[in-house]
Amino acid sequence: MDNLEELYSEVIKFHSKQPRNFKKLETANREMEGHNPLCGDHLALYLQIEDDRVKDIGFQGDGCSISRAAASMMTSTVKGKTKEEALVLFNEFHRLIKGELNPASEAHHLGHIGTAFSNIHKYPMRVKCASLSWHTLRAALEGSAEAISTE
Numbered sequence: 624m625d626n627l628e629e630l631y632s633e634v635i636k637f638h639s640k641q642p643r644n645f646k647k648l649e650t651a652n653r654e655m656e657g658h659n660p661l662c663g664d665h666l667a668l669y670l671q672i673e674d675d676r677v678k679d680i681g682f683q684g685d686g687c688s689i690s691r692a693a694a695s696m697m698t699s700t701v702k703g704k705t706k707e708e709a710l711v712l713f714n715e716f717h718r719l720i721k722g723e724l725n726p727a728s729e730a731h732h733l734g735h736i737g738t739a740f741s742n743i744h745k746y747p748m749r750v751k752c753a754s755l756s757w758h759t760l761r762a763a764l765e766g767s768a769e770a771i772s773t774e
């Protein structure tokens with residue numbers, strides 16, 4: 624096993640214990656499911672899109688603490704953003720978890736997500752846990768009809 628201690632920062636622990644936006648959204652006009660078979664993470668993402676903006680967002684599902692914390696932070700961050708802004712965030716997050724974006728030296732819009740997930744690229748098994756909700760978000764925004772899998 625990897626030593627995951629540096630991964631489980633206080634902010635990740637906090638969000639995994641008390642995830643934000645952990646609800647089924649009755650006003651959702653888009654729903655998307657995502658699975659990460661490597662870990663067993665599953666989530667359903669609910670979006671209310673109005674005028675090309677994420678007016679409200681919620682998620683439900685079962686997953687490890689990394690996937691739950693990532694979904695909690697992702698939903699808090701993209702809420703209120705335009706579709707275009709959300710896709711910029713997706714791209715920044717994707718580069719972050721691949722180790723291509725150094726949040727300490729490069730400008731980004733990820734806020735505390737950038738710090739919380741700055742080490743995750745060292746743990747390839749956990750990268751898919753962190754990215755599941757983001758890939759599901761992108762699929763939902765792009766209007767994909769099929770559930771997504773990180774495999």
Ligand code: ZN
Pocket residue numbers: 659662663664686687688689690751752
């Ligand atoms: Zn996981």
